[in-house]
Amino acid sequence: MILNLLTPNTMTQRRDELTNHDYDGIQEYDNDLPPWWVFLFYLTFVFALIYLLNYHVFQTAPSQSQEYAMEMEAARVELAAYEASAAGQLPISFMEKETDLEAGKQIYSKNCVPCHGPDGGGTVGPNLTDQYYLHGNTAEDYFKVISNGVPEKGMIPWNNTLSRREILQVASYIQNRLHGTTPAQPKEPQGTLHDKSISMLSKKPKMNAN
């Protein structure tokens, strides 16, 4: 019965014939359904059928976990290609170029300020300007700490958010620009003294609690 209504018949199509309905003066035409509308309706049924068959019967389309695995795999391949390229093989060493240091400054102010302070004096995190280091002072040390974080002390790993280049840029900014300055409110020294002249005569590390 519904199907009868859904089938517009062009031969008998009625145009603006009133039904005998009258509700508070409202009348109704007995017009057929617009053919394009009926077509659209059928089309969505076809879509639904194909969609369900595709995802759940023939499983020609991936489930959401498969889709995720595919996306990660594609990214891995892309990244491997990038790392094999010249741009991907940046050596781990401090950078000197002004543009890199400026980029490092931007990264620092966006990500590091809450814990290390705007001038590197340290707040929740340690002072970055003094001669004391908790995890060493080579470019490799910097790279390792920024990449992997120090989760037990609340520093999060940044290797998912910062690229290799960005990590080196921010490390270089800290080493070449912040280090050795005098912050407004320096946090007390933590870790090992790494002074160029007396680096081997380091004090016993004064570790923070926990």
Place this chain on the structure above:
Amino acid sequence: MPQTTIYYDNKIVRNFAWATVLWGIVGMLVGVLIAVQLFMPEANLNTEYTTYGRIRPLHTNAVIFAFVGNAIFMGVYYSLQRLLKTRMWSDALSQINFWGWQLIIVAAAISLPLGYTTSKEYAELEWPIDIAITLMWVVFGLNMIMTILNRREQHMYVAIWFYIATFVTVAVLHIVNSFELPLTLFKSYSFYAGVQDALVQWWYGHNAVAFFLTTPYLGMMYYFMPKAANRPVYSYRLSIIHFWSLIFIYIWAGPHHLLYSSLPDWAQSLGVVFSIMLIAPSWGGMINGLLTLRGVWDKVRVDPVLKMMVVAVTGYGMATFEGPMHSLKSVNALSHFTDWIPAHVHVGTLAWNGMFTFAILYYIIPRIFRTELYSLRLANMHFWLSTIGLVFWVVAMYWSGITQGLMWKQFTAEGTLQYPNFLETVLQVIPMYMVRALGGTIYLIGALIMAYNLIRTAASGSLISDEPALVPQRDTNEHEAVSWHRRLEGKPALFTVLVTLAVLIGGIVEFMPAFLVKSNVPTLASVKPYTPLELHGRDVYIKEGCVGCHSQMIRPFRSETERYGEYSKAGEFVYDHPFLWGSKRTGPDLHRIGGKYQDSWHYNHMMVPESMSPGSIMPAYPWLVENIIDTSLTSDMVAAMRTLGVPYSSQTVNDASLLLNEQALQITERLKKDGISTHSHSEMVALIAYLQRLGIDIRQTTTTQIITP
């Protein structure tokens, strides 16, 4: 044919009309306030009672249930009497319906700012109010059904079909979604947990849009549009087809709110295909409305009532095309959790609901006060303000939504996120938030002008409380051979039964497997119930409405797992009464926030968000250190969770306070080491405990233990 004089009750219509105007303005005002808070957090007036998380639900509840709710009663009480040629069955029930509904609104307006909320969207009101809503809805339904049974028309007009569907379905939705276990007079826990709670909630949420914001308005469109245009309805056949297909298909589409979530794939797919199949039924309503205006388009240019109706119905058509498009996974991958969603919603609400309500008010008020509209010019001005306000609002949010979606997903060549700091994506769209607030303000000014215009109109006439009408006696004989549907239109009981069946099927098919088939929610051995302190913290999270801006649902995309960590698994939410997945990310997702920062970071961030996240638009929560959790409830809370099926031992229930104190002291000690002293029973400590717990259980799970369906 013998005729009698009867009297239509216009007083009840007037009452609902003024309530509509009043609550509409209040609701929009709160809307403008929260819009401003999103670029100026200090606009929370520095009190917990007017902070975004608590008054965002106040805005949604006010505009949906107070503004639109009263407008529905206004339109139904006006049109039903005339379409059935009878007065409302019971004036007493009409009055109870009116005053009861206003009391519920007042209760909502008091309880939501106080933080009494279930956190389930558009169903935030706590259990005593839920019961009151049920009672009032029954009063309304009873009054309507008895009026239908006492009608003088043989057949029910299409408007009434939609009213019946509204009554039946809203009752079912409200009752099923409100299953909750009371803890105190103002606090309850959802009966459902995690994935199941999400499924029920969005079955409700989606169909609240369908059966509170759509079907009653379609019913009112079928009455007021042909009346205002004085034209016959375009097609009776189309009415039949689009009515039944709309109510049947709508119910199934809820899961499209949960695409790429922990909901099983099959349920998501049902949400997708039924959303697509919904296009034609929705557009059936739009074209039946717009084509009714054939031959009177010259009138549309001058008559503000018709003008507003045209924009309203066009907005309905746009929103009901966009909705299904959002339900396609590829679009949803970008649009979900962004400002694109509120943009979509506001095309529906500002155009379809708002402007149709304005049109009805402009239609009804001069008629029941037997006078002319005070100022056509002001009404036209209102039309333009509404339209321009709407355009500002939605264009700004489309822009910001798409910007957010793209920024969240952008990777660099080196395989890292282009915008790893979520805050960058927030700062980018703040100018759009300002434009949105401007659009909302313009729309509100329009409504204020309307209020003035209507009040002057009413003052210039006098209310015809009981409007006389000469009507024929009921004629029960069919005079000609009629179709099966025509006969059905004369059988309201059977009609109601069929409507009920049509709306129940979709829900049952989706719920049953999700509740009964274990494999839909694979359990994870490492996921343990919350500790007593964390339960308190969760309640603080709920009370402050954190879920309004922060999701707890990491979707299976590289851009999300890189940003937040392992994507969320169904088994992680089995103890979440209620679920807190959220629907919007104004701030970042929090599902794996546990252990990411130190306790002191959270403390500082909550006290002064900008200290940890410069530029943040999150408001400060200094009252968290002053408010003390009610530890006399701790044991009851654990026991309540146990009743709901969370596997706490009776030992845990008994020792709840001890366990709480122990954990609270640990956190207080850790904070002390960072130079922060705070009361160990402050809400702050409880909230930190909860946040630090979020999403960490799964870390002890090896990947092989994670079973995916």
